[in-house]
Amino acid sequence: MFRFLFYPANLLIDSLEGVGRYVELMASMFRSIFSWHKYLSLTIDHLFHIGVLSIPIVILTSLFSGMVTSVQAAYQFESGFVPNWFVGSIVGESVLLELAPMMTALVMTGRIGATIAAEIGTMRVSEQIDALESLSFDPVSFLILPRILAAAIMFPVLIIIADCFGIIGGLFAAVNAMDVSSLEFIRGLRNWFRPFDAWFGLIKGLFFGVAITSIACYQGYYTSGGATGVGKSTTATVVISCVAIVFLDYILAAILL
Amino acid sequence: MIEVKNLSKSFGEKGVLSDLNFSVSHGQSVAIVGKSGAGKSVLLKCLIGLVKPDEGTIYVDNKLINSMNFGQLQEIRSNIGMVFQFGALFDSMTVGENISLALQKLTKLSSDEIKERVYNSLEEVDMVNTEDLMPSELSGGMKKRVGIARAIAIKPAYLFYDEPTTGLDPVMTDSINRLILKFQDTGEVTSVIITHEMRTVYDVADRVLLLHGGEIWFDGRPEEIKNSDDLVVQQFVTGNSTLV
Ligand SMILES: Nc1ncnc2c1ncn2[C@@H]1O[C@H](COP(=O)(O)OP(=O)(O)O)[C@@H](O)[C@H]1O
Ligand SMILES: [Mg+2]
Numbered sequence: 001m002f003r004f005l006f007y008p009a010n011l012l013i014d015s016l017e018g019v020g021r022y023v024e025l026m027a028s029m030f031r032s033i034f035s036w037h038k039y040l041s042l043t044i045d046h047l048f049h050i051g052v053l054s055i056p057i058v059i060l061t062s063l064f065s066g067m068v069t070s071v072q073a074a075y076q077f078e079s080g081f082v083p084n085w086f087v088g089s090i091v092g093e094s095v096l097l098e099l100a101p102m103m104t105a106l107v108m109t110g111r112i113g114a115t116i117a118a119e120i121g122t123m124r125v126s127e128q129i130d131a132l133e134s135l136s137f138d139p140v141s142f143l144i145l146p147r148i149l150a151a152a153i154m155f156p157v158l159i160i161i162a163d164c165f166g167i168i169g170g171l172f173a174a175v176n177a178m179d180v181s182s183l184e185f186i187r188g189l190r191n192w193f194r195p196f197d198a199w200f201g202l203i204k205g206l207f208f209g210v211a212i213t214s215i216a217c218y219q220g221y222y223t224s225g226g227a228t229g230v231g232k233s234t235t236a237t238v239v240i241s242c243v244a245i246v247f248l249d250y251i252l253a254a255i256l257l
Numbered sequence: 258m259i260e261v262k263n264l265s266k267s268f269g270e271k272g273v274l275s276d277l278n279f280s281v282s283h284g285q286s287v288a289i290v291g292k293s294g295a296g297k298s299v300l301l302k303c304l305i306g307l308v309k310p311d312e313g314t315i316y317v318d319n320k321l322i323n324s325m326n327f328g329q330l331q332e333i334r335s336n337i338g339m340v341f342q343f344g345a346l347f348d349s350m351t352v353g354e355n356i357s358l359a360l361q362k363l364t365k366l367s368s369d370e371i372k373e374r375v376y377n378s379l380e381e382v383d384m385v386n387t388e389d390l391m392p393s394e395l396s397g398g399m400k401k402r403v404g405i406a407r408a409i410a411i412k413p414a415y416l417f418y419d420e421p422t423t424g425l426d427p428v429m430t431d432s433i434n435r436l437i438l439k440f441q442d443t444g445e446v447t448s449v450i451i452t453h454e455m456r457t458v459y460d461v462a463d464r465v466l467l468l469h470g471g472e473i474w475f476d477g478r479p480e481e482i483k484n485s486d487d488l489v490v491q492q493f494v495t496g497n498s499t500l501v
Pocket of ligand 1: 268273291292293294295296297298299300
């Protein structure tokens with residue numbers, strides 16, 4: 001009857017247990033990291049699935065987020081106090097520091113995180129993971145290591161692509177929506193450009209990539225309860241990844257900026 | 258030779274196996290029967306170290322499974338072929354890749370020899386020329402047969418089958434029973450067959466264990482289980498739910 005009173009306590013215990021198992025899983029993955037060369041061909045497969053196939057959606061989202069930044073900057077400049085060419089600076093800074101890594105991470109949570117959780121979760125409930133193990137494979141290094149490696153490699157690459165297209169989108173919108181020539185836009189861009197901002201975005205991308213894929217692998221690996229279980233793991237992956245991304249975003253900014 | 262002593266396993270509050278003792282000698286084919294949820298699959302998974310028992314010891318070839326690290330388990334497992342209930346084929350790989358995966362890892366065969374071994378394994382289960390199909394293109398019975406081909410490809414000394422005939426039509430059931438018998442008749446294989454089909458028991462087993470309430474309720478020859486007057490055994494053998 002008073003079970004609901006214990007609900008917060010149980011929730012806390014469950015989440016701590018989850019964190020413990022997550023750390024354990026990551027530790028056993030890192031133990032096999034020195035045999036990464038054995039999983040090279042698998043990693044290359046995932047480089048393709050995680051990286052190459054995501055390029056169109058990354059281009060699309062970064063293009064539009066760059067454009068919208070430009071339009072909103074122009075809207076705020078209407079007062080006339082700020083010279084119009086500043087729009088290049090605003091777009092450059094926002095895209096490199098925040099928009100490209102963040103938008104890419106959120107889109108990839110949906111595209112990659114959910115896929116990985118569903119894939120590995122299905123393998124769990126259909127006993128494919130048991131089968132792997134019975135055939136003397138280490139499922140952790142076979143399934144998880146290549147995916148996380150691939151994400152660690154591909155996310156920074158995707159961020160670079162998002163950076164470029166975000167800025168192109170901003171430039172396009174600025175030239176079309178307000179009285180800024182492309183030369184002026186580029187002047188604004190270069191005026192405020194700090195190389196560290198670009199690096200910072202890449203570092204964020206690396207962390208986001210590892211966070212998304214490791215959360216997805218963890219959720220998939222510990223799936224139970226048939227098809228419903230796979231659904232739950234997928235949902236949990238998306239929710240937890242989004243929270244982890246904004247949390248990491250803050251932590252990294254606080255530490256590195 | 259498999260020896261199980263005082264094996265107990267529970268999940269949380271729920272006891273599944275309590276204090277099991279039995280052994281399987283070389284060349285035997287043992288059927289383990291019991292109702293759904295009796296813990297048959299859990300027992301089988303304990304035998305290859307996929308599930309860690311809470312208590313008790315399991316010896317395979319006089320080696321203690323419980324306390325093995327991953328490397329030692331790998332060695333034991335390379336001698337055990339496991340056939341999963343629904344095949345458990347890797348659905349991102351073709352039939353051929355499913356079978357060759359373990360061969361590449363566990364044997365030193367050349368790629369031509371592997372190809373030949375894959376072909377022969379598929380031939381054994383009457384599934385030639387399916388190497389390039391994906392598991393999603395196969396029926397339930399075909400999946401099970403490919404699962405068997407994958408298990409026998411490494412030429413194991415032990416074959417564990419988890420409900421190899423459940424949910425199949427009578428003809429397919431018979432053909433799978435014959436397959437199991439065929440591997441058994443080589444005299445080099447020790448089989449453990451989980452099932453709840455009495456027909457499979459009579460056809461292929463030379464000993465049968467009935468798992469009931471987490472314990473081994475009956476241990477004897479298939480003819481004996483048929484004639485047992487114990488009610489729990491009778492209920493299972495005749496499928497009459499009103500007996501107990
Ligand atoms: N990983 C697990 N976690 C919790 N409970 C489990 C797990 N595996 C099996 N069980 C429970 O153990 C019992 C026996 O399962 P199982 O061995 O699969 O039965 P069956 O005899 O039909 O093969 C079931 O009630 C099941 O719910
Ligand atoms: Mg079962």
